Amino acid sequence: MTSSTTGRLAPGDLAPDFTLTAHDGSSVTLSQLRGEHVVVYFYPAAMTPGCTTQACDFRDSLDALAAAGYRVLGVSKDPVARLAEFAERDGLTFPLLSDPDHRVLEAYGAWGEKTNYGRTSVGVVRSTVVVDPQGVVELAQYNVRATGHVAKLRKDLGLDG
Template sequence: MPERLIAGAAAPDFTLQNAAGQEVSLRDFRGRNTVVYFYPAAATPGCTKQACDFRDSLAALQHAGYDVVGISPDPVAKLARFADAEGLTFPLLSDEDHSVAEAYAAWGEKKNYGKTYQGLIRSTIVVDPEGKVVLAQYNVRATGHVAKLRRELKLDA
């Protein structure tokens, strides 16, 4: 597994399919700050809470110059249902083989109820307009994470 990303590192580029089956690349967001967040599974309670928090903060984030992209190992069809059900208007990208999550060190060993397994580590990476990492957070909590992120980016007055 790659080492966790740190501020100043180049963000690994990627191209994945969105909920509509169209290709989206990190380079599509050059010129703007981009919040790339990794979540384990669409339509689960924690992931829904986190996605809806991003949805509810999207206008303020965009006004401050930040785009939001969510990435999970879910297939495109599941992402489409999730986006439709929750009114999500930012891109949700399918990383079924978890290669992008691995490149971002968001895939690795997890422990749950005494079992150890490989899975997606809930993570958020903020990328600047030139493609460099500004902030990298791993093992974030689904609830309250967006508010914490906004404070850390000094977006709350």
């Protein structure tokens, strides 16, 4: 396995294991999903315009992703109650996971300095990491755009056909 020096993951890295609480109160542990491809996407804040667009795109592609053997997990620093409200409001049927202390976000390189409209801040870097059935990073994308990201991801994974 390789390891990234930037704090960001790269293909071939072992995906850091985690257990987080989902919007429905259940616990989700990445290593318990071995044997499946897992799309873990990190987003800044539930119920904001960009994050809603991205979540709804994943929701609308869920059947096609599942048919190709991919499971989707969304991760943000939002509390579970806010994630539950987000899932309810937008009919999101995949787990939205709460990482309030951003340990998982940091482990995946999805927490750090970012620039938005010319202002620099520290927070969630919109990112997607695809983990293969053996728990190894298959694809890692950082600073992705909310709009059109799922379509690009499907293309990058060879699933749009």
